Amino acid sequence: MQVRKYQAGTIKEAMAMVKNVLGPEAMILSTKKLENKGENSLFEIAAVPAGDHSSHTNLSSLGEVKSELMSIREMIYLLNHSGGTFERIILNPALTNLYAQLIRSGVKDHYAKLFLEKAGALNGVSTAPVKAIRERTIKAIMEVIEVRDPFTPRDKRQVVAAFVGTTGVGKTTTIAKLAAQLMLKAGKKVGLISIDNYRIGAMEQLKTYAHILGIPCFPAFTRKDLLFGLKRMQRTDVVLIDTAGQSQYDTDRIEALKKMMTNDLAISSHLLLSVATTESEMNQAALNFSPLGFQSYIFTKIDEAESCGSVINQIMRLRAPISYLTTGQNVPEDIERAHKGRILQLLLNKN
Numbered sequence: 001m002q003v004r005k006y007q008a009g010t011i012k013e014a015m016a017m018v019k020n021v022l023g024p025e026a027m028i029l030s031t032k033k034l035e036n037k038g039e040n041s042l043f044e045i046a047a048v049p050a051g052d053h054s055s056h057t058n059l060s061s062l063g064e065v066k067s068e069l070m071s072i073r074e075m076i077y078l079l080n081h082s083g084g085t086f087e088r089i090i091l092n093p094a095l096t097n098l099y100a101q102l103i104r105s106g107v108k109d110h111y112a113k114l115f116l117e118k119a120g121a122l123n124g125v126s127t128a129p130v131k132a133i134r135e136r137t138i139k140a141i142m143e144v145i146e147v148r149d150p151f152t153p154r155d156k157r158q159v160v161a162a163f164v165g166t167t168g169v170g171k172t173t174t175i176a177k178l179a180a181q182l183m184l185k186a187g188k189k190v191g192l193i194s195i196d197n198y199r200i201g202a203m204e205q206l207k208t209y210a211h212i213l214g215i216p217c218f219p220a221f222t223r224k225d226l227l228f229g230l231k232r233m234q235r236t237d238v239v240l241i242d243t244a245g246q247s248q249y250d251t252d253r254i255e256a257l258k259k260m261m262t263n264d265l266a267i268s269s270h271l272l273l274s275v276a277t278t279e280s281e282m283n284q285a286a287l288n289f290s291p292l293g294f295q296s297y298i299f300t301k302i303d304e305a306e307s308c309g310s311v312i313n314q315i316m317r318l319r320a321p322i323s324y325l326t327t328g329q330n331v332p333e334d335i336e337r338a339h340k341g342r343i344l345q346l347l348l349n350k351n
Contacts, residue, residue, distance in 0.1 A: 002049075003029060007042045014045045015075050024073040025050035031096075047072065078103055095121055098134055105347050106279075106309025111316050115140040138344065141312065147338040148296055148321035150268055151182060151238060160230065162241035162261055164292055165272035166285050170300040170326060172196075174272060175240045176209040178324070180332030182238055183213060191233035192217040195226060195260065196244040206242055209331070223260050230265065241267065251288060258292055269294040270323060276304035279313060286318045296323035303327045303334075308346040 004022065008014035011031065018026055026047045034042040050071075078100055089095045095116065102112040116122050119136035151159055163171045175192065182188045192215060194206045203219050210217035216236075218229035233239050243257060261267045271294040273282045286297075297320050299311055315322065322343065328334030336342065 003046050004048065005044055005046050007034070007044045009042065011043045011045075012079055014043050015072055015079065018045055018047045018072050019076065022047055022049045022072070024071065024076075026072045028072060028075055074100060074104075089116070089122070095133060098137060101348055102309070104307065106307040106313070107347070108309075108313050108316075111313060118143075141344065141347070142340050144312070144316060144319075145340050145343055146315075146319075146321040147340060147343075148323055149337060150270065150296060150323050151186070151188070157266075158234070158237060158239065160239045160241065160265065160267045162243055162267050162269045162292075163272060163298070164243050164257070164269050164289055164294065166274075166281075169272045169274050171272055172205050172209075172242050173329060173331060174298060174300065174324070174326055174335065175206070175242050176213075177326070177332040177335040179209065179213055179215065179240055181335065183215070184332070188237040189235065190215050191229075191236040191239045192242065193220050193226065193229045193233075193239060194218075194242045195220045195257075196242055226260060226265075254289060254291060261292075270296045270298055271320075272298045272300050273314065274301045274304075275299050275308055275310055276301040279310045282310060282314055283317055286314065286320075290318070294320065296321045298322075298324045298326070299338075300326040302346065308343075311343060312347060 006014050006017040006021070008017055014031075018028070026049055029046040029048060031043065031045050034044055089099045099112060099116065102115070103109065113122070115137050118140035119133060121133050121137065150161055163175055165171055179190045179192060182190050190213075192206055192210050194203045194217070196203065196206075207217050216233060218225070218232065220226040220229050220241075230239065241261075244253070261269070269289075269292040271286060271289050271292075273285060275282075297315070299322065302308065302325055311322070322338040324335055325338055325342070325346075326335045
């Protein structure tokens with residue numbers, strides 16, 4: 001294996017040299033800032049052509065390189081998406097791979113940088129082992145993730161939960177999954193109410209699930225209907241309310257929903273967001289549904305998303321606990337309680 005070294009005034013220029021000579025698939029072995037020579041600093045990149053990095057015997061002698069290999073294509077991508085942070089991180093081999101993993105997962109650069117700063121990884125040139133830096137960074141991420149189960153109240157009062165979100169986010173299917181799991185696994189008595197009077201067949205779909213599970217289901221087109229349905233279900237442990245899917249920009253309908261589910265009814269709202277949509281759509285939905293005072297996020301369609309960094313970005317923008325994750329269309333299997341470890345796994349391993 002022939003290691004080649006390239007020097008330039010900036011990391012970006014040095015990477016361009018590697019790309020031009022060795023190609024975009026060349027593997028970066030190390031990066032460092034050389035001692036000042038006169039007035040100008042020099043950055044050096046050591047690289048090998050694509051295919052030459054397969055010799056494990058040779059690589060094992062390179063010490064700090066180990067598993068930190070990265071292609072020049074990936075390096076350039078990260079440099080262009082890092083807002084300047086990467087030029088600092090790239091000089092520390094212990095940080096480069098972890099930072100790259102966060103960015104590839106969709107975590108915004110300023111949040112990735114914040115986690116690394118909290119881990120003490122950007123305070124000068126860190127001499128801490130890679131494992132220690134990684135553990136501290138993971139701890140910083142875990143600290144911002146809050147999870148909550150809305151169906152285990154401290155007292156024994158009935159839980160009434162409404163599920164809100166945009167059209168197609170998966171509210172009705174999620175309710176069916178929850179109803180089945182609450183009945184079969186938690187042994188709770190469950191009832192369903194639909195206040196979706198906009199979507200054709202919405203009530204019929206919910207009734208079908210209710211019939212299969214053998215539980216009551218009532219329509220509620222007005223507040224009076226909602227009060228009637230809740231009264232009929234006084235002896236249930238949990239009431240799940242399906243709301244109309246609507247555009248996050250339709251503030252009038254969101255306000256109407258708020259007036260229907262007033263605070264005296266003790267209805268908790270939970271916002272469903274599809275991880276498969278764009279971050280701007282997720283954020284806009286969260287902001288526009290915020291007048292409902294939603295108490296948790298339910299992130300849906302995890303199975304359709306290429307990466308899950310948007311989950312972290314969303315809870316950093318607008319803090320709220322995560323209650324559930326959905327991972328497919330199968331009822332009742334494809335839903336799981338949110339756990340910090342599981343969210344971290346999706347963040348770092350789903351690429």
